[in-house]
Amino acid sequence: MPLRPTGERDGSQPPANIQINSMKICRLFTFEAAHQLPYHDGKCQRLHGHSYRLELTFSGPIQPPQPDNPQSGFVADFGRLDRVVRTELIEPYLDHFQLEESIPTLVYPSAESLSAWIMAWCMTHMDARTELGNIRIETVRLWETRNAWAEADRQDALPFIPIFTTPPQPAP
Numbered sequence: 001m002p003l004r005p006t007g008e009r010d011g012s013q014p015p016a017n018i019q020i021n022s023m024k025i026c027r028l029f030t031f032e033a034a035h036q037l038p039y040h041d042g043k044c045q046r047l048h049g050h051s052y053r054l055e056l057t058f059s060g061p062i063q064p065p066q067p068d069n070p071q072s073g074f075v076a077d078f079g080r081l082d083r084v085v086r087t088e089l090i091e092p093y094l095d096h097f098q099l100e101e102s103i104p105t106l107v108y109p110s111a112e113s114l115s116a117w118i119m120a121w122c123m124t125h126m127d128a129r130t131e132l133g134n135i136r137i138e139t140v141r142l143w144e145t146r147n148a149w150a151e152a153d154r155q156d157a158l159p160f161i162p163i164f165t166t167p168p169q170p171a172p
């Protein structure tokens with residue numbers, strides 16, 4: 001028997017005061033990448049790699065239960081979210097790349113800078129994307145090692161936004 005919203009079984013409606021309108025959801029991704037920080041005064045000036053962990057937190061309205069909506073009751077389906085982020089962000093730019101080569105606009109590939117760049121990517125590619133409901137990226141937390149992360153909020157990404165929103169200029 002298919003799952004049905006509470007209230008349909010006995011013909012009553014769920015009480016309005018338990019309705020939740022908006023929530024945050026978070027998905028964890030992992031990727032491996034290399035980088036080099038030439039201005040560092042220690043080991044990080046050498047080419048080296050990390051097993052990064054990336055936590056993307058989105059907010060959005062919970063989709064109302066409807067028989068024709070497989071994302072009923074979700075902000076967005078984690079599987080769909082996963083597919084988009086993996087195929088459009090992680091595979092083309094991050095996984096098994098040297099970051100300063102795969103993302104020339106990063107300027108300096110620290111965890112701080114990379115988290116802000118990823119935030120800008122999410123703001124321009126994930127916000128209000130119709131197949132994912134009506135989500136909005138809230139925070140990008142990037143774990144560079146097991147015990148160190150950098151976190152970007154929307155404000156931190158503003159310098160990177162023109163990279164994704166300004167059309168390329170024709171050559172003179």
Ligand SMILES: [Zn+2]
Pocket residue numbers: 035044048049050
């Ligand atoms: Zn490093």
